[in-house]
Amino acid sequence: MTTHVVGGGVAGLAAALAARAAGQPVVLHEAAGSAGGRARALPDGTDNGTHAVLGANRAAVGFLKEVGAWSGWVEPEPDGLPVLDLADGSARRVALSPLGWWRGDRRPHGLSARGVMALLRLALPGADAAVGARMAGHPALLRGFVEPLVIAALNTPVTEASSRRLAAVLRRVGGPGAARLHVARSGLGPDLVEPALAALRRGGAEVRFSARLRGVEVEGERAAALQFGGERVALGDGDRVVLALPPWEAARVMPGLPVPVEHAPILNLHFAREGAGAVRFLGVLGGLCQWVLVRPGAVAVTVSAADAEAGEPVEVLAPRAWGEIRALASAFGLPGEWPVEVPGCRAVKERRATPRHVVGQAAPPDVRALRNLALAGDWMEPVLPATIDAAVRSGRRAVRALG
Ligand SMILES: Cc1cc2nc3c(=O)[nH]c(=O)nc-3n(C[C@H](O)[C@H](O)[C@H](O)COP(=O)(O)OP(=O)(O)OC[C@H]3O[C@@H](n4cnc5c(N)ncnc54)[C@H](O)[C@@H]3O)c2cc1C
Structure with missing residues (x-):
């Protein structure tokens, strides 16, 4: 009854924790020599990149609390984000949440009453279109607030970014506390990856590094074995697999899987x-x-x-x-x-x-790709952007899907 989790990024770590919490023996297989994936510490301890977590990212915050790491995350700018506009040298603090905009000096650059209405319309569910086109009538607000938000949250230029995905973000950050932004005080190693690995090990999970999955042997509707280079792990009747790989790797080990390219x-x-x-x-x-x-x-x-x-x-x-x-x-x-x-x-x-969260992005494949194999990873998120939060949710969902 072992759950094999393949991939030690945030999705895999969250899946492994969820499987342990459900009482299943867990083996986590990670190709690299360390965990964290796209949210990792480099060998000298530097983060691969700054990672911010919002209050709205409830799964991410819950995960960090679960592994005892949340106290390492700080809210650096509780009074609004300091923003400098190089075009005119103006410097102001901007509240990320519309709830903070009642104060005139916390409003984003370019915000007007018409702009607020445009943002409200943008937050409504509706047809998908490029954000840049949807906000073309509000160039100052687009430049001063919407574009920085889209680039930060969707990692996609506004000319191609999906208004539908942005709408889901806007609806989320509106609530109380939802826009509070946190960053790791010391770094992703000590404040995310190491506590997650320690929690897994405390729970009795086995963690294998330098274990690159090469292929999945499929028999009928179930995975029969996992091939790791020289080693073949046969899967017994009750064994399950969570593939928590980036999309290009998931498609390599399971040819034909539709993934974002x-x-x-x-x-x-x-x-x-x-x-x-x-x-x-x-x-x-x-x-x-x-x-x-x-x-x-x-x-x-x-x-x-x-x-x-x-x-x-x-x-x-x-x-x-x-x-x-x-x-x-x-x-x-x-x-x-x-x-x-x-x-x-x-x-x-x-x-x-x-x-890239573009207009008309295809929906992710079914979570349960085989009877005993489920897919996880930030790219499995159908509504919100690919983030730590999406990765955590996907890992937990994959474990639930396998029952
Ligand atoms: C520079 C940067 C900044 C970011 N900023 C933010 C931010 O501010 N806020 C936020 O929420 N998100 C941010 N993100 C996104 C976030 O890092 C990702 O969404 C999240 O880490 C993805 O996790 P994952 O587990 O789905 O995938 P990955 O992190 O890619 O994990 C997959 C794991 O699988 C392993 N693997 C690959 N192939 C194999 C194989 N064949 N066999 C075994 N293991 C394999 C990999 O080594 C990796 O550890 C940022 C990402 C980057 C790169």
């Missing part, structure tokens, strides 16, 4: 910087940087939907980004030194960070 990159620039102090999370409009995370010892820049930027060399990107960071530091009075000289910078380019 278009992905969008996220670029992160990590600057070394001495200094202690509070964690900060700030936004930039009209620059290379979109979001800047300041943590003791490091500053990380996020550029989502980075189709063009991911092709640029770090020697070009770093000075540009550092100039914008210095402007942010000056606009919001960030403590410490922000010298002209560009500090050491490392670029991490995740070329397939998430599926």
Whole structure:
């Protein structure tokens, strides 16, 4: 009655925890030498990319609480996100939740009464269209709020991003506490991956690294064996499998599976910087940087939907980004030194960070692909974007689907 979970990203970790909670013996097979997948710590401890979790991401928050990691997540900007518009140098705090917009100084750039109506219309269920086209009549609001939100949440340019998926996000962030944004205080290793692995091991799960699934032997409507390089794991009558793989790997081991084939990159620039102090999370409009995370010892820049930027060399990107960071530091009075000289910078380019959430994106396949095999992964989310939250939900759903 063993549950084999293949893939040690967030979806696989959540599936393994759910199966253990249901009393099943669990073996987690991960191809890499460490867990976390697209939300991981690199060998030197740097995050592959900044990950933010909103209050609306209830499954993600629940998962972090379940593994005892939530206390490591901090809300860096409870009074609204500091945003600098490089076009005119204006600096303001923006409430992510419409509930915060009753204060004039917390409203997004470009918001008007007509704009609020347009956002309300955008949040309603309806026909799918490109967000950019839907908001073409409100260029200031599109630039000042909708586009940064779409790029951050859907990792897709507004010209092609699905209004239906954005609507689902907008409906979620409206509630009390739903737009509170949290980031890992120390990093994804200590604040997500390590506590999840520790919880699994405490629960008696076996975790196997460097175990790359090569293929699934199918007999009739069930998986009969898993092939891991030299090793073949035969599946007994009660054994089950959760495939928690990224879409391209799921399609490789199960040929014919319909998976998303278009992905969008996220670029992160990590600057070394001495200094202690509070964690900060700030936004930039009209620059290379979109979001800047300041943590003791490091500053990380996020550029989502980075189709063009991911092709640029770090020697070009770093000075540009550092100039914008210095402007942010000056606009919001960030403590410490922000010298002209560009500090050491490392670029991490995740070329397939998430599926592109385009108009008319095909629905994911059935969760239960075989009688004893279910699919998980952020890409299995039919309504909301591919995120940690989607990955957690997919992992739990896969375990439920197998009964
Ligand atoms: C730079 C970046 C920034 C992001 N920012 C955010 C954010 O701010 N907020 C948010 O919620 N989400 C964010 N995301 C998205 C989030 O990271 C993903 O949605 C989530 O981590 C996906 O988890 P997953 O388990 O579905 O897939 P993955 O993380 O891809 O996990 C799949 C796992 O399977 C393993 N594997 C692959 N092939 C095999 C095989 N053949 N056999 C065994 N194992 C295999 C992989 O090594 C990996 O560990 C970001 C992603 C990136 C890349």
